[in-house]
Amino acid sequence: MLGGAVLLAALGCGGGSGDGGGNKTYKGDGYSFSYPGDWAEQSADVSTGRLDVLVAPPEGGRNAVGLTVLPNAVAKPITNANIEKAVVALRPAVVALMLREGGVLKDEPAPVTNLNLPGIRFESESKGLETKVHQRSTWLFDRTTAYTISCTYVASGADETQKACDLVLKSFKTSD
Numbered sequence: 001m002l003g004g005a006v007l008l009a010a011l012g013c014g015g016g017s018g019d020g021g022g023n024k025t026y027k028g029d030g031y032s033f034s035y036p037g038d039w040a041e042q043s044a045d046v047s048t049g050r051l052d053v054l055v056a057p058p059e060g061g062r063n064a065v066g067l068t069v070l071p072n073a074v075a076k077p078i079t080n081a082n083i084e085k086a087v088v089a090l091r092p093a094v095v096a097l098m099l100r101e102g103g104v105l106k107d108e109p110a111p112v113t114n115l116n117l118p119g120i121r122f123e124s125e126s127k128g129l130e131t132k133v134h135q136r137s138t139w140l141f142d143r144t145t146a147y148t149i150s151c152t153y154v155a156s157g158a159d160e161t162q163k164a165c166d167l168v169l170k171s172f173k174t175s176d
Contacts, residue, residue, distance in 0.1 A: 024037055028069070055164070057160060057164075065151050068150075069146075079118055087110065
């Protein structure tokens, strides 16, 4: 299965609550985001550093949005001014992640900005599985902390999961 974290570190605790618009809000340690109201938090083993929080539709399966917080993920702060260089510098880590997780990169990592946080986005898919698993990953940087948001789905759950992923990204925010 594909993953979203380059480093194995974990930080985060929190819980969900409603936002009054049919969505739920997850409040972690220094960050929050909204997700669909009919989705639920799934168990995420924070001791492994693989995921801090995972939200998924009621049927579960391979459709989910996961987030991992990686303090000190990079040595120097990544900013909007240096994100182009960071994309080039992070590409080997993305490729290594794909190899380790049994996936293949579908497109080159591209710079993104999400609520003024610089980041990179890339798409990947599994190889060697009977049912192909797709993943859209966005890594956002707040100075040296990385927030990796991994949206994983099979073809039958693509629309629902991509909408949930868009909601998570649109509503994601950090707090000082």
